[in-house]
Amino acid sequence: xxxxxxxxxxxxxxxxxxxxxxxxxxxxxxxxxxxxxxxxxxxxxxxxxxxxxxxxxxxxxxxxxxxxxxxxxxxxxxxxxxxxxxxxxxxxxxxxxxxxxxxxxxxxxxxxxxxxxxxxxxxxxxxxxxxxxxxxxxxxxxxxxxxxxxxxxxxxxxxxxxxxxxxxxxxxxxxxxxxxxxxxxxxxxxxxxxxxxxxxxxxxxxxxxxxxxxxxxxxxxxxxxxxxxxxxxxxxxxxxxxxxxxxxxxxxxxxxxxxxxxxxxxxxxxxxxxxxxxxxxxxxxxxxxxxxxxxxxxxxxxxxxxxxxxxxxxxxxxxxxxxxxxxxxxxxxxxxxxxxxxxxxxxxxxxxxxxxxxxxxxxxxxxxxxxxxxxxxxxxxxxxxxxxxxxxxxxxxxxxxxxxxxxxxxxxxxxxxxxxxxxxxxxxxxxxxxxxxxxxxxxxxxxxxxxxxx
Numbered sequence: 001x002x003x004x005x006x007x008x009x010x011x012x013x014x015x016x017x018x019x020x021x022x023x024x025x026x027x028x029x030x031x032x033x034x035x036x037x038x039x040x041x042x043x044x045x046x047x048x049x050x051x052x053x054x055x056x057x058x059x060x061x062x063x064x065x066x067x068x069x070x071x072x073x074x075x076x077x078x079x080x081x082x083x084x085x086x087x088x089x090x091x092x093x094x095x096x097x098x099x100x101x102x103x104x105x106x107x108x109x110x111x112x113x114x115x116x117x118x119x120x121x122x123x124x125x126x127x128x129x130x131x132x133x134x135x136x137x138x139x140x141x142x143x144x145x146x147x148x149x150x151x152x153x154x155x156x157x158x159x160x161x162x163x164x165x166x167x168x169x170x171x172x173x174x175x176x177x178x179x180x181x182x183x184x185x186x187x188x189x190x191x192x193x194x195x196x197x198x199x200x201x202x203x204x205x206x207x208x209x210x211x212x213x214x215x216x217x218x219x220x221x222x223x224x225x226x227x228x229x230x231x232x233x234x235x236x237x238x239x240x241x242x243x244x245x246x247x248x249x250x251x252x253x254x255x256x257x258x259x260x261x262x263x264x265x266x267x268x269x270x271x272x273x274x275x276x277x278x279x280x281x282x283x284x285x286x287x288x289x290x291x292x293x294x295x296x297x298x299x300x301x302x303x304x305x306x307x308x309x310x311x312x313x314x315x316x317x318x319x320x321x322x323x324x325x326x327x328x329x330x331x332x333x334x335x336x337x338x339x340x341x342x343x344x345x346x347x348x349x350x351x352x353x354x355x356x357x358x359x360x361x362x363x364x365x366x367x368x369x370x371x372x373x374x375x376x377x378x379x380x381x382x383x384x385x386x387x388x389x390x391x392x393x394x395x396x397x398x399x400x401x402x403x404x405x406x407x408x409x410x411x412x413x414x415x416x417x418x419x420x421x422x423x424x425x426x427x428x429x430x431x432x433x434x435x436x437x438x439x440x441x442x443x444x445x446x447x448x449x450x451x452x453x454x
Contacts, residue, residue, distance in 0.1 A: 003094040004029040006320065007085060008068075009075050010101035011037045013306040014287035016062050017313030018099060022320060023066025029093060030063055031085070033074040036125065037062075041306070043128050044150070047135060048157035053128065080261045080280050097282045099316055100258065100270060104251035104288035104304050113207025118226075119245045122154060134244045139163055141226050143216045145204050146248035147174040149336040152191070154248060156338070159196050163244075166224055168199040168216070177352070178334055178345040183382050183396045190339035199224075204245075212242040251304045253289045266291040268302060274326035276316045286312035295329030295415065296348055296393050297356055303330030333411035335397075335404040344407035347394030347414045350384050358387045362420070362450025364443075366436040368401045373432050377401055383410070383423070383446040387454060390419040395446075409443060420454075423447035 004027050008015045011032030022028050036057035045051045063070045073087040085093045106121035108114055118134065120127055140163060144155045147169035158165045167174070173181045174188050192198060199218060208215040208223075216224040226243020253269035264271040264279040269291035276284045287309035294301045308330055318325040335344030353359050362383045367376040377400025384394035395410035397403040413423060424447045430438040 001092045001094060002029070003096075004069075005096045006099065007031070007093055007095035007097075008099045008101055009078070009085070010103055010287070010289070011063070011070075012101055012103050012287055012309060014101040014309040014313035014316070015099070016058070017310050018101075018286075018317045019063050019066040019068040021314065021317035023063075023068040025321065028066075028068035029071055029095075030068055031071045031073055031075055031087065031093070033072075034125065035072070038125055040123065041150075043122070044153040044157040046128060047131060047154065048160050053125075053132070056128075075257065078257060078261055080258075080263065080283055083282075097284065097320065100255075100278075100283070100285040100289055101287045101309070101313070102254040102257075102289045104269075105254050106247065107250045107252055108247050109204075109249065111204065111206055113209060113213060116207055116209050116213040117211055118209075118213040118242050119207060119247075121247050122150060123251070131244065131246065135161060135163060139242070139244050141224075142166070142244045142246065143168060143204075143224055143226070144246050144248060145169075146250070147171065147198075147200070148177065148248060148250075149175065149334060151248035152338060153336060154246060155196050156191070156194070159194055164197075165195070166197045166199060166216075168202055168204050168218065170201065170203050172201055174198070174200075174338075175336070175343065175345075178336075178349070179343060179396050180350045180382065183345075183380070183398055184343060186398060187338040187341045187343050190341060194339055207245060209242075213245050214242060216245060250302070251288060253291070255289055266300070268300060274315075274328075275319050276312055276327060284316045286316050292327070293329045294348075295331050298329070301330055301332075303332055305330075305332060305334065307333065328415065331411050331414055333407045335402075335407050340400065342399045342401060342403040343397065344403045345394070345396040346407050346411040347392070348384065349394055349396070350382075353384060353393065357393060359393070360385050360387045360390075360420070360450045360454050362446040362448070362453060364440075364445035364449060366440055366442055366445065368399060368436075369434065370432040370437055379403075379406075379442065381406065381410075381442045381446050383420075383443070383450055385420050385450055390421060390454075391417050392419065392423065406442065413443075420447045420450050424451065 006028045008030040039056045042056045046053050073089045077086040106123040142158045143166045144151050145168050155165045155167050203219040206217040207213045270285040288304040315325045315327045333346035365380040368379050369376045379399040382396045392413040397406045428441045
């Protein structure tokens with residue numbers, strides 16, 4: 001039996017962040033069941049053959065070089081009252097403080113046929129290897145369920161390697177939680193032009209086949225056939241390289257092992273306060289396994305992003321060192337690439353702001369460099385503000401060059417409760433290869449446009 005001052009269950013971004021801060025200051029142990037902690041957002045590019053799978057494996061040294069002890073094992077039982085953890089390898093560990101960073105698991109709806117071969121989720125190393133094997137064994141058609149960022153990136157990867165690709169989503173446009181329709185319209189058109197078939201305002205209601213999935217049944221009564229052989233044929237069980245159906249419809253917190261421990265658990269994960277403390281003394285939780293609130297509305301929302309897990313882990317570690325840090329909530333800034341366009345958003349979209357705020361919207365469309373310069377590309381921004389307070393509550397970007405830096409500026413404006421007036425006073429830089437003319441700035445112009453619309 002070994003005792004740690006701080007024991008961490010799980011090995012993702014929150015856990016690694018805690019190790020970096022505490023590893024040299026406390027005796028830290030981290031129990032990770034996976035062989036590797038993975039860079040999940042890079043996984044589509046393995047399928048696209050841009051990266052080898054090894055490039056998505058984070059180095060163990062991210063943990064071990066901090067001074068923390070990495071334990072490759074699976075936790076089988078947790079006794080939070082006795083501060084004891086048991087593992088699959090028969091080991092027992094005790095602790096002074098424990099941090100739960102068990103992450104989230106992909107959702108696979110239990111519809112008819114969900115357990116057929118050729119049906120997968122997309123989150124783990126095993127998922128990636130299974131999908132890779134399918135693409136290398138003659139798969140000709142793929143249905144991706146879910147038009148969020150991962151679904152879109154995955155669909156583009158399949159399409160780029162010559163597999164006929166369909167996307168199904170219940171919403172009216174792609175990236176429904178990130179972008180408003182008019183801001184994603186051009187990117188959606190590029191996706192269609194690339195050869196990806198969209199089935200929007202629709203749902204998958206059943207999967208048909210005997211052993212392998214052969215047909216995807218949609219809510220509107222249509223179906224997508226994945227193979228030329230009829231789904232009732234006896235040959236079904238002997239066919240390799242059939243179709244593939246990949247669900248990218250969200251995540252659920254990985255908290256099953258804590259159900260009978262006395263830990264307070266909500267619909268979307270372990271309940272924590274602003275210091276990442278649970279209802280049990282010396283038990284903390286951070287990352288995708290927790291339930292938390294919007295930093296804008298204070299309502300419980302999903303925020304299962306690595307970029308949320310990292311600051312949550314930082315809050316845990318700093319408070320264990322005696323500081324008084326709080327986590328303000330999810331703003332969910334995110335970005336992706338669709339063909340030749342880089343898109344992103346942060347905060348609340350105009351659509352999702354309905355019934356919460358009376359909003360004012362401002363737009364700005366400039367170029368990524370001085371328009372007189374070669375290779376100048378269009379960039380458009382949308383700002384959403386609360387009409388009553390003028391505070392920025394959301395924003396979106398569509399650009400011919402990477403947009404994450406602009407999304408981050410919007411997030412900073414939201415996080416620090418800046419107003420339209422604050423942005424109109426923004427002091428910015430300008431240079432021919434890096435910005436529009438000195439007379440115009442995306443954020444300032446959008447704020448000015450919003451002011452006009454109040």
